[in-house]
Amino acid sequence: MNQPVVEFQRVSKSYVRGEQEISVLKDFSLSIPQGQFLAIMGPSGSGKTTILNLVAGLDRPTQGTIHAAGIAVSQQGETDLARWRARHIGFVFQFYNLIPVLTAAENVELPLLLSKLARRERFKHVQAALGLVGLSDRIHHYPRQLSGGQEQRVGIARAIVSDPTILLADEPTGNLDRTAAQAIMALLTRLHQELNKTILMVTHDPHAADYAQEILHFDKGKVR
Amino acid sequence: MTLGTLVIRNLRRHTFRVALTALGIATVILAFNLIVTTVRAWYAGVEAAVPNRLISRHAASLSIHLPLAYRDRIATLNGVTGVTYANWFGGVYRDAKGFFPQFAVEPASFLDLHAELSITEAERQAFLGDRRGCVIGRRLAALYGWKVGDVIALKGTIYPGDWEFVVRGVYHGADAATDETWMLLRWDYMNERRQQIDPDRAGTVGWYVIRIADPSLAGSVTRSVDAEFANSTAETRTETEQAFQAGFVAMSGAIISALKLLAIVLNGVTLLVLANTLVMAVRERTKELAVLRTLGFRPSHLTALMTGEALLIAGLGSALGIAITIPTTYIFGALVAAKLGNFFQHLTLYTSTLLLSTSVTLCIAVCAAAFPIMTILRDKIAAGLRHTG
Ligand SMILES: Nc1ncnc2c1ncn2[C@@H]1O[C@H](COP(=O)(O)OP(=O)(O)O)[C@@H](O)[C@H]1O
Numbered sequence A: 001m002n003q004p005v006v007e008f009q010r011v012s013k014s015y016v017r018g019e020q021e022i023s024v025l026k027d028f029s030l031s032i033p034q035g036q037f038l039a040i041m042g043p044s045g046s047g048k049t050t051i052l053n054l055v056a057g058l059d060r061p062t063q064g065t066i067h068a069a070g071i072a073v074s075q076q077g078e079t080d081l082a083r084w085r086a087r088h089i090g091f092v093f094q095f096y097n098l099i100p101v102l103t104a105a106e107n108v109e110l111p112l113l114l115s116k117l118a119r120r121e122r123f124k125h126v127q128a129a130l131g132l133v134g135l136s137d138r139i140h141h142y143p144r145q146l147s148g149g150q151e152q153r154v155g156i157a158r159a160i161v162s163d164p165t166i167l168l169a170d171e172p173t174g175n176l177d178r179t180a181a182q183a184i185m186a187l188l189t190r191l192h193q194e195l196n197k198t199i200l201m202v203t204h205d206p207h208a209a210d211y212a213q214e215i216l217h218f219d220k221g222k223v224r
Numbered sequence B: 001m002t003l004g005t006l007v008i009r010n011l012r013r014h015t016f017r018v019a020l021t022a023l024g025i026a027t028v029i030l031a032f033n034l035i036v037t038t039v040r041a042w043y044a045g046v047e048a049a050v051p052n053r054l055i056s057r058h059a060a061s062l063s064i065h066l067p068l069a070y071r072d073r074i075a076t077l078n079g080v081t082g083v084t085y086a087n088w089f090g091g092v093y094r095d096a097k098g099f100f101p102q103f104a105v106e107p108a109s110f111l112d113l114h115a116e117l118s119i120t121e122a123e124r125q126a127f128l129g130d131r132r133g134c135v136i137g138r139r140l141a142a143l144y145g146w147k148v149g150d151v152i153a154l155k156g157t158i159y160p161g162d163w164e165f166v167v168r169g170v171y172h173g174a175d176a177a178t179d180e181t182w183m184l185l186r187w188d189y190m191n192e193r194r195q196q197i198d199p200d201r202a203g204t205v206g207w208y209v210i211r212i213a214d215p216s217l218a219g220s221v222t223r224s225v226d227a228e229f230a231n232s233t234a235e236t237r238t239e240t241e242q243a244f245q246a247g248f249v250a251m252s253g254a255i256i257s258a259l260k261l262l263a264i265v266l267n268g269v270t271l272l273v274l275a276n277t278l279v280m281a282v283r284e285r286t287k288e289l290a291v292l293r294t295l296g297f298r299p300s301h302l303t304a305l306m307t308g309e310a311l312l313i314a315g316l317g318s319a320l321g322i323a324i325t326i327p328t329t330y331i332f333g334a335l336v337a338a339k340l341g342n343f344f345q346h347l348t349l350y351t352s353t354l355l356l357s358t359s360v361t362l363c364i365a366v367c368a369a370a371f372p373i374m375t376i377l378r379d380k381i382a383a384g385l386r387h388t389g
């Protein structure tokens, strides 16, 4: 029934650093059906972030093709990719990456600036997203006035506010204590179960991976 | 919130740096405006020239005079509708600072040919009726507080001795470009005294002013005047009044060129200062910009953000620059007047000068933004996200 939302076909990725060529992915193939919550686990430096970057079109593969949310990501131009990302990709970062000069509400509003929504509409969406992550009482706080767990929840609100097709999470709990991490994972699980979001999470934390529907172990550029 | 909110918040991150940059730009604007104002003052004299007047002078040098007898010969030439003449008097009022242009003229014909010097008929008659009379420009009168009936005592330099002239009229310019700092005195009076001290040079004139029927005749009349006196002991060089004054200006042309070059170079400073500030800002925000791109912000959005920031800083600098230019030009004008008398009588700060400096600065801001924009867009987003620092 399920057409894959993300598909890697024999993808290789290597970086050239000086004389050296570092191979990160080798003939990597992957298929994620609509509505799945997949965790990719692997040690630090194994290429997890690289996979997410390739899905989102933030980087280009050396070989192979990547399809995601209806397009061949690896073959698009910069501007088209940006438009596509705004509609289809929500990205959650390990270090939250909130804009420090904007409040929680303004950070969440950022992706909506790319839509045709009017100011009032945008604010409704922002309130809904911050409500969903349990931060209705912090909307006018700046990132420096929030705890790490709260910042990450703002990060998640920002990633889901425009209702993207795919949610990509790069070690979302990597920088949090146990309790905050559990809250974040509970939140991602809810997004998956209640809103039927397709989630691709990469992590090296087995506790976090346990929340996923499926876990893929990954090392040295290959699935184990 | 809009993109504008983000631009303004970003600016406020480094108030001190932005303030310094804006101040730097303001300084450039000030210097630019002063230079342009000076250059424009220089050229104002040329612009004031009337197209249907020619100036005929000695072919070798302006300091060698021509015989008065040329007047009647010029008057009979085709296309000539009037002739008058003048001598540079070169007197000094009180001390060397009290210098202003003084011309010894034949009153009736000179005023007739220079209709832009308007005086009342009564004043004209008074000037014609008094050999020791003079007519002065409105600005000159205001500068020294002279009025009709006052006696002006000058010390002659070219025509030595103490001279006294009675103000018989104050002219005002028919348009803004007319020089209102002249003093016209009577050639016959000057010549009479010259006869006693320097009889050899008596009866000669510094230059002729020739009115032609139509500006299109300038070329042919110029040639026929010069042909008339070719191979004589005093050959003439005739040109339009405009060319004559441009030549006068050209004597200082090198300085003017240097000033113009300086004005252009100054804008290079704006470019560097602004580009430097923006590049610094972008470097600090490499990761944030990559995050924005991850959210779906397009190259055009980033361009708008950076250009907006550049324009805002440049706008601040321009506003500040204009605010300091206005009083400074005033002080500069007063200083120049104190040092050089009325030499720069057109030292006016025009709105168009302010507009020019502001629009040049804003254009430069757009160019300056191009540097950081290229830096951002050249890098892969993934690389920006990995950026630390
Ligand atoms: N721009 C780059 N240039 C060179 N090497 C890179 C670059 N980006 C990543 N790498 C290397 O690729 C490997 C995988 O990186 P990454 O995907 O970030 O791993 P992970 O997220 O699993 O820790 C690492 O060895 C890293 O050093």
Ligand SMILES: [Mg+2]
Pocket: A048, A049, A050, A170
């Ligand atoms: Mg990583």
